[in-house]
Amino acid sequence: MAGNERRLGLKKRVHEVLDAATDGDKLSFCVDVFIISLILLNILALVLDSVNSMHESASKFFYWFEVFSVAMFSIEYLLRVWSCTADSQWTGALRGRVRYIFTPMALVDLLSVLPFYIPLLGIDLRVMRAFRLFRILRLVKVGRYSSAMQMIVRVLKNKRGELTATMMLVSVLLLVSSSLLYYAERNAQPEVFSSIPAAMWWAIATITTVGYGDMYPITGMGRVLGSVSAIAGIAMFALPTAILGAGFVEEFERALQRERVCPHCSKRIDEEEN
Numbered sequence: 001m002a003g004n005e006r007r008l009g010l011k012k013r014v015h016e017v018l019d020a021a022t023d024g025d026k027l028s029f030c031v032d033v034f035i036i037s038l039i040l041l042n043i044l045a046l047v048l049d050s051v052n053s054m055h056e057s058a059s060k061f062f063y064w065f066e067v068f069s070v071a072m073f074s075i076e077y078l079l080r081v082w083s084c085t086a087d088s089q090w091t092g093a094l095r096g097r098v099r100y101i102f103t104p105m106a107l108v109d110l111l112s113v114l115p116f117y118i119p120l121l122g123i124d125l126r127v128m129r130a131f132r133l134f135r136i137l138r139l140v141k142v143g144r145y146s147s148a149m150q151m152i153v154r155v156l157k158n159k160r161g162e163l164t165a166t167m168m169l170v171s172v173l174l175l176v177s178s179s180l181l182y183y184a185e186r187n188a189q190p191e192v193f194s195s196i197p198a199a200m201w202w203a204i205a206t207i208t209t210v211g212y213g214d215m216y217p218i219t220g221m222g223r224v225l226g227s228v229s230a231i232a233g234i235a236m237f238a239l240p241t242a243i244l245g246a247g248f249v250e251e252f253e254r255a256l257q258r259e260r261v262c263p264h265c266s267k268r269i270d271e272e273e274n
Helices: 002-018 026-049 052-057 059-086 095-101 104-121 125-145 147-158 160-185 196-207 220-259 269-273
Strands: none
Touching (some): 002 059, 059 095, 059 104, 095 104, 104 125, 147 160, 160 196
16 A cells, blocks of 8 residues: 555656646756757757758767657656656546547657657658658647746637638638639739639738739739739738737736635635735
8 A cells, every 4th residue: 555655656746747847846847947958959959960061070979869869758758658647637547648648748749759769660761751850849848848838829729719710711812812813814924823723822922921023913903903912911911910919918817817816715815805
């Protein structure tokens, strides 16, 4: 019985250490700093390794640093899967861990080390080159320790309905603009506006106000439609900004409300003072 309690206590402590550090928990803070530093160094190594001169001169260093990093991230991942049942939302030795494994952050943890193990399974190295891109997902792991990143995720989750509707409107605008420009310009510029998909590149560059200049209307009707599309694009892309701005205001208000509530009796602090 005592051994079982010790194991449960150890599991709970491991879960606390791997989670974002709370005030006064020095070990958890040190682990957070180590993991975040290792993630940032991995991204730096990934960038530098893409430079031919750096790759040739420091290939061994990059390889052994990757081995060390994968070992650390693999241990972290296994410990997270083992200790996740200490949290009440992942109860169940098997079912709880399976549910945890398929959470977004657990998948990021797995995909960040997966490229290293793929060649061990006998898969063609040419396929491995594509999977190496998953290494950049290690940067996403920093979000677990950043309250600001967690707030952004909450805002996106709360406003996903409005953002989805806005993206649908933008898609409709892209399709309508590219279709109209195709029919307005296909006779004057058959090699440029050769199809609606080709015109869609112009629509994307115009609606996002980038305007590369590689495609542009020369007919009177085409210029009128292009002007309308550009103005509509500015108005359309202002919608997500307003939605996200409102979401952040709501999140800040919720945070203020939580600060005004006593964590012990769930009463408002100003009520207790009265």
